[in-house]
Amino acid sequence: MIDFLKKNIFIIILSSITLFIGFLTFLTFIDRSFIQLNQDNLQYLLILNIFLLVLLFTFIFFEIQKSIKNDIDRDGIKSNKKYITYFSLFTLIPSILISIFSLFLFSFALEKYFDKKVSTVVNNSYELAKSYVTEVRNKIEADIVLIAFDTNKSGKFLNNNDRDYLRFLKTQKLIRDVDEIHIIDDNKNLLFSSLENKTNYNPPLDEALDLVLDDDRPLKIINAPQNISAAIMRLQEFDNRFLYVVKYLDKDISKYLSESQEAINFYYTVEEKSTGIKISFAIIYIVIVTLLLFLSITIAIRFSSRFFRSINNLILASSAIGDGNLDTKVPEIKTDKDLEVLNKNFNSMISRLKNQQEKLIINEKHEAWESLARKLAHEIKNPLTPLQLTIDRIKDKYANQISSSDQNNFKENLKIINNQIKQIENLVNEFSDFARMPKPVLKDNNLIEILKENIDLLSEIDKSIKIDFLKNNEKIIFNCDREQIARVFFNLIKNSIESIQEKSKKNIEFIKKIKIEILYNNDHIKFILVDNGLGFDKIKDDIKKILNPYFTTKKNGTGLGLSIVNKIINDHNGKLDFFSVSDGAKTEIIFNLNGNRNSYSR
Structure with a gap:
């Protein structure tokens, strides 16, 4: 906003x-x-x-x-x-x-x-109030004439006596239905009054008195602010005396008259x-x-x-996916709730699709390599036995015919050939193991227990290596093939130990250490292994190559160990990642628990 x-x-x-x-x-x-x-x-x-x-x-x-x-x-x-x-x-x-x-x-x-009927009503309401005031003014004009007549006639009997005048004026007040009667001089001084309290007397305007000094006719006065209607008249039978009569107007009528006048003025201004x-x-x-x-x-x-x-x-995301880019994500922006759910589900679907594609690619690669390994094992293993038998036969037949000076060379050469045959046989056996990788038999197993067994076993290889094992639960139950998962842990920990040992040849004084951590969450189990061995400096630009069959950085390695590990993890709905860290390497496995209802921790 x-x-x-x-x-x-x-x-x-x-x-x-x-x-x-x-x-x-x-x-x-x-x-x-x-x-x-x-x-x-x-x-x-x-x-x-x-x-x-x-x-x-x-x-x-x-x-x-x-x-x-x-x-x-x-x-x-x-x-x-x-x-x-x-x-x-x-x-x-x-x-x-x-x-x-x-x-x-x-x-x-x-x-x-501004209809004619409305204007008629407005005018009539004003005229009605005005007629009331006019009627009061006309009445007081008539009344003052009568009062003046009676006063002139009775003047000789009153003898300027205040009490007589008070009684006379009060009588006139009742007869004529007025509110105040005063007798004043030309200076507006009060001579006689119908009021008991003469301090309440309000004199007329100077202009009004001036108008009747030389005129015998009554003068009507209206004072809207004080809500009064009055009249003033000269008394002919007296010298310098004036009759001043006051009638109070109805307050509401006076107010209505004023308001009506304003309303009419406003009405006609607006109409104009x-x-x-x-x-x-x-x-x-x-x-x-x-x-x-x-x-x-x-x-x-x-x-x-x-x-x-x-x-x-x-x-845009669907177009990118149609072009084969499964790394596309829909930005989860703040929008309508249903659209947010749609975006979230779309991203989740793409993630699953990408994982399935990766698994499919891995499976296809493994199937191709398994087929190749099976054929190689078959083709190589067949001549190995005749070779071994032939060497034994040569040894038995020609051992006594060779001079004593060549005897050692003869036996040494046969031994070298025999060792090479055994190495080829070991290689063939690994080919066979890789080709005959069985499908996992899933059962509930405690990963903590499997890890401890492998740590205890492998720690005997080199007791100078400090292995720290961290966990957030005492028991993590995972529906898996125990032998295959044990092989995964064994292989990864063994690789870390070998990497540290190789590094120690160049730097004897460095502290050898491995940190293993396993964490359980509601939707996944994470295994983290960090060592301070050689790391991945040689292949840091393309670390994932080490998952390819027959790719190895070891002098006598076959390149099948991590391929087998990756295949096992993939079969258990997991993902294997390698990271190059300062002074070592980090291996991370995440087992996705979606659909694995038997997994839990304590």
Whole structure:
């Protein structure tokens, strides 16, 4: 999410500015903005809105185009563009239709808002509140005339007595249904009042008093902030006296009147600028819809690319496999869960296919070498017995006929021939063993026990060699052929001992050591053998050659020992690897336990 915001920060800022200007234009049209409502300002705002919209659309278009191009270039699959286009159209077409319908609906609703019936109701509500105020003002105007008449008539009986005036004014207040009656002078000083507490007296405005100084007619006063309707009138029978009558307006009616006036002004302002409001709303709506479309299309592109990236990887991997490259792997990228499982299963399938191919190649090689070894053993072994018998016959027949001086040479030569025949016989026997390699008889066996037996046996060859045996379990049960696995361990450990002994001839003082480790995991058993012998420096560029039959680095080796070991490991669903390490060699066997249900450890 943060990456998306950083990548599209300019579009986000531009969209915010466009929304702000659009909203400002809307407020200006309804005369609620700090910008003065006039033709020039509206024209500038509309031009600015159009410019920002075009700029926003341009940047969004290029950003979407760049996203599509980047995804296609990265994934290398043209069909992705087609599906991205489909996703975009599926998002774009309904949004455009909804936008058109929404704008039409808003325009229709705005027109209905200014319907004649609505305007009639608005006007009537205001006129109703206004008529109430007018009625109160007219009534107080009539009442003040009557009160003034009674006051003028009763003046001679009141004798400027406060108590008499208070009783008189209170009576008039009850009869005329008003709230306050005051008698004041031309300086607005209170002379007499119907109020018990005269401190609550609020004098009239100066302008109102000035208007009635030389006029006998009453003056109506309305004070909206104080919610009162009042009237003031000069008393003709008195010098410098004025009658001031106050009637309290209903607070709600007064508030409704003020609000109605504001609402009517706003209503007709909006009606007058309805076209501009529609344009402003359309701009705001288009910006919001455009942003949502951009977000939707971006998500569609990301989803499409994420999906087709995995499909593309599978296509490329399958093409490479079709060309014979079994080292190909599908990148296990983060994607849909089902696709992740598909990628994982595909890689697992390729690994198994590669292992099976390697096993097949090894088996074919072994079959070819076994056939060759069988023929060689047969062809070589047949003449060996007659040769041996002939030598014995020559020895018996000519031993006494040779002079004593040549006797030693004669016997020595016969001995050399005899030894060579025995070496050939040993070689033939190894050929026979290699050719007659039996199929493994699988039974549950403890690998720890087999290893210990071979270590104990071989440690007697050279007690100066330190052999460390590490294990993570006391017992590792493996379904295998005991004799064949024992032969594997024996052969590998013996090779390490011989390599160390050969190295010690050049450097007597170095510490001889072998490290053997066997580890059990849920899906495999790993055997690791590390020695500080000669290593594989001579063949480090192609270590796997030593697994080929008849390939050997030993002076008197046949090159069949490791081939037999590799065949046994292969038959036990395992893999043999050699590594050149500093100051020695490392041998590693991994027995795959998939399908070997009888294997376990304790």
